[in-house]
Amino acid sequence: MESLLKGGQALGLTLSAAQLRLFQSYAEELAAWNQRLSLTAITSPEDIQVKHFLDSLTCLQALPPGFVCQRVLDVGSGGGFPGLPLKIHDPTLQVTLLETTIKKAEFLRHIVEHLGLMGVEVVAERAETLGQDPAYRETYDLVVARAVAEMAVLAEYCLPFCRVGGLFVAQKKAGAAAEMKNAQGAVTALGGRMLPAIPVLLPGAGPRQLVVVEKVSATPSRYPRRPGMPAKRPLA
DSSP: OHHHHHHHHHTTOOOOHHHHHHHHHHHHHHHHHHTTSOOOSOOSHHHIIIIIIIHHHGGGGGSOTTOOOOEEEEETOTTTTTHHHHHHHOTTOEEEEEOSSHHHHHHHHHHHHHHTOOSEEEEOSOHHHHTTOTTTTTOEEEEEEESSSOHHHHHHHHGGGEEEEEEEEEEEESOOHHHHHHHHHHHHHTTEEEOOOEEEOOTTSOOEEEEEEEEOSOOOTTOSOSTTHHHHSOOO
């Protein structure tokens, strides 16, 4: 975990020996499960450290000083990114991993138990359905998503979960200016305000950015629309 340790230090993050052991165990289980279940195309130990674990931790760069973050939702969690690395870094977080694919959700439940993580819930459901559930709607301080959908679609998946005053952070490749511009109307309609994107540089990886949206007002009750509609007819 040397690359993760040094990369974390470059981000101003301190990882303890116990945390590094958790990340090592996580990487081993991810590789083992990936042989029978397609969780990730990133398979080398070095790339897992940088392109999964360290990349997930860059989400912390989007949090302003003094931001209160207790509840985190990871939409389209897949192999657990970025939600689980954030949890390992800060064990006090209450984290929900939302994953539609049943087999991937099974892996997430397994790895949470395997690592002995408390305060992590795995939900196998569509974002459009869960976003209308009062137990989850507008209850999260931070909503994160990586490589799930275009911003206009992703905003409808994610902003309904975010409390007013909370943040939605999407991890995107660099050069998403047109995508962000096209999503402005959707973000506004859903109660959000787009903040300046934050560039991210990782060793051995291409340039990336964090697209940050502040939740400034409640999301109208008609959003999210029924399953399939956000992707089929993205908000203008």
